[in-house]
Amino acid sequence: MAILELKNICKSYNPAKEYEGQVLDNINLNIEEGEFVAIVGFSGSGKTTLVNLINGLHEPTSGTILFKNKPIEGTSHERGVIFQNYSLLPWLTVYQNVAMAVREAFPKMTKKEQDERIKKYVEMVGLSHAIHKYPKELSGGMRQRVSVARALVMDPEMIIMDEPLGALDALTRGNLQDEILKIWELNKRTALLITNDVDEALYMADRIIPLKPGPRATLGPEFKVNIARPRDKTALNDDDEFKHTRNAIIEYLMDLGNEVASQSEAIYELPDLEPKDLRWEF
């Protein structure tokens, strides 16, 4: 049974005019419970918009999003979000950042239970030694781990990751991929990963869906990743299935890229927007 269903989702930032500012067009997506789905796409193709629709920060212009067969209304603790830029609160320590989520998600817990839960999750992401440090004292990878802990501590049924490792170096990235997979395999939550890295998607996901570049982005055909878990990163490079799927996806994306490039001679009318001038407001 699908835990998340997107039906004919369109998102436009300027709904008054039919085609202008339309970011997403006719998106249909089903995610099964316990599944790890990756959406890959070029930067600027509307990935973050899609994520914000699913986590409830934005509302679609048309279409419905069902989570456990119920239309979603705003954000929810059942869907944990890991943002691209960590979004930790810089005036709180690691402990306090995670504690804020715990207090909101489990208000009925006693102080001691909350404290134990916070410590358990911080330990899970391997940051016990830095639990009382501030985000600015941590490296990028460590910050993203805090962000992971903060999302998971609420015990969400689904984790939504918006290019979580995009700002990290290759080595840290690899380590964190392993850790996220390990945590995911522990209790098999549903996971949605948005990324621009095909290898990352292949390594982590069960199913990969390319997002055609915007404006009017829509989802392409899905690619199943039939590689047994746990996957071994070094062995993966010689795996025929891996090579085959990888080539197929890259070929598809390249074709899309060329298509967009050849289309770009068409004249686009720019939206009639003016930047807001804050200078005279005060």
Add this chain to the structure above:
Amino acid sequence: MKEAIIKVFKKIGLGFMEPLIRLLTNEEPKKNFKEVLKRIVAPIASIFIFIGLWQMGSNSLYEKEAAYKIETTKINQGEEAAQKLKVCMESGEPKCQPNTLPSPSQVFGAYKKLLADHKRIAADKKAFKEKTATLNESREAQGLKPIVYTGRPSFVDQILTSLKTVFAGFLLAMFIAVPIGIILGLNPTLRSSINWIIQIFKPVSPVVWLLLVFMIVKTMNKNSDSDSSFLISFISVGLCAMWATLVNTIMGVSTVDKDYINVAKVLKLGPVQKIFKVILPASLPLIFTGLRITLSVAWMVLIAIELLAQSPGLGSFVWEEFQNGAMDSNSKILVAMFVIGLIGFALDRIMLFIQKMISFDKGAM
């Protein structure tokens, strides 16, 4: 140990002492010697240059004023009187000194005099208190008001009164501007509907605020016999100075980083939690910048307001000195000027220190 000392110095705003401490402990002598020259010796040299220029300026003004004075005496009272005045001037007799910009040494003399005056008055006060102690006790037992010292306040007393007024005004400004700023920052509709009030009242001069407050307080305070001058001056100071905090708070609250707001939404924080855990800490640097401006504006307008409201303090001290025209009045006014400047500087440093203590944005200057 050394690093700890340097850290303390930096905390209290004496970071420029760092190279000197390092030089004294023989750490990278060459580099630190250069730093000492740059950060300690050069500023001290500039102080001496300033005093030198002042001395030169006051000398030439003195000469001009003296020549004019002798000339007019000659015309009005004849050659003999002029000669007498010249001799008197050269002898350094205070009563025939020309009235002009005093020299640094005169100002320093006035400073010592004010200090001595303060010591005398303080001793006087203490003696008075001892003398009336038993009497006041018996008066209190009878339910009468105690006898208090009503003599002339010393210069230091005036400073303390001014500080009290500015502090009360600052607190008033803070308790009005920060909550209103938060409410307006959170609510764009309210903000745009009230914006005109801010725009109109922000540039109003301290004098006008004083008169407005005077009109209101005078009537409200009709039935009480308490002295309303303190009330009037601190309320005016608060009203003049609160605008910087108000505008900065609105700005800070309404432009909180969208990422933080998204976090608050995703965690489903309630409105109170959202304000106190996310919005306030995020806008604290801007609020504090506003508070710093408010404090310095408060200190600046205080002098003008005290001067007009006839409430005791540095402002009225300056005004009285200007009015009484004694020999050393000008020097005393300059002493007051330096004291005002130094206290203003110290207040700003204190605010910066508090800001660094409680704000996450440690890089703020």
